Amino acid sequence: MSRRVLYLFGSAASPVHEFPDVVRRAQESGFDVCVGLTPTAARWLADDTAALEDLTGRPVRSEYKWPGEADAWPPADVILFAPATFNAINSWALGLTNHFVIGVVAEGIGNGIPMLAMPCVNAAYVQHPQFDLSIETLRGAGVSVLYGPGGFEPNQPGERRREGYPWHLALNAVNESVAGPS
Template identity: 45%
Template sequence: MSVVYLVVSAAPPALQVGTLIDSLRDNGWSVCLAATPTAASWLDLDELSRQTGHPVRHDLRSVEWPHADVIVAAPATFNTINKWAAGISDSFALGILNESIGLKVRTIACPYVKATLAAHPAFDRSLGALAGWGVEVLPNECVRAGWTPVLDTLAR
């Protein structure tokens, strides 16, 4: 079974991450979930751990996970995208994303940023940097109507 690390930031679609986990598992993926500190405060971590079969990681405690075949950042907030592009690893979730570039693991970013922040020049610059480093960047807010764009990208 292939392993996906799902990195979740605190944006509205995070509240429906259980649906994405179910879809990933239905498509043959083993899912390991990492949450930013704020996203972790929004989520039922015990339930998501039961759902994935792995402990949800949101801090730096040592828990073994299988090696990732792919990493998906969904949803990825303005802060997550910009910190990631700047190489800031001030949380477990950002550490995973930054390491993905160095390890050359297939990585997909699904930004979810309101229009006023998406218009900030740093956001576009950060998306361009991530894409230049090999990250597959999906359109902003593409998961507003559901997780299909993520699932379709993974299937390619």
């Protein structure tokens, strides 16, 4: 039986540094994991890229491939975009595909790929009126956005959650999204 393919995408928020552990946990749940990063997140994880590639057996991507170039990843069964910053959520909802991961998730809506997003934003950012509109837009397009009670809840600027980023919620939701009928 082939393993389900999870695209694990992250943007530049502190929890992206936890990707090696998140990849391992997803692999333990039976996923073949492909890691994609926004350009800033890729710079943040530059020292971890080789280890992530060894762990996944696939290149870490942050840029579009050249036209005609073969894809180094198999097709996704599910995409998890976490942590998704204020900029990433708004860019995705507005269809601003200047970054590889935003392009993939924007196109994923039209391809019917199950997608989940878990923001990582502070309480000041969420006061901007575009943020709620973007969450509503993504949910309306079929994206499962883990935000609010039962998902990510914003913290004050500069604060970290004592309990950490709720990766367990994201990984549980990924498993549920691809589980067959019981």
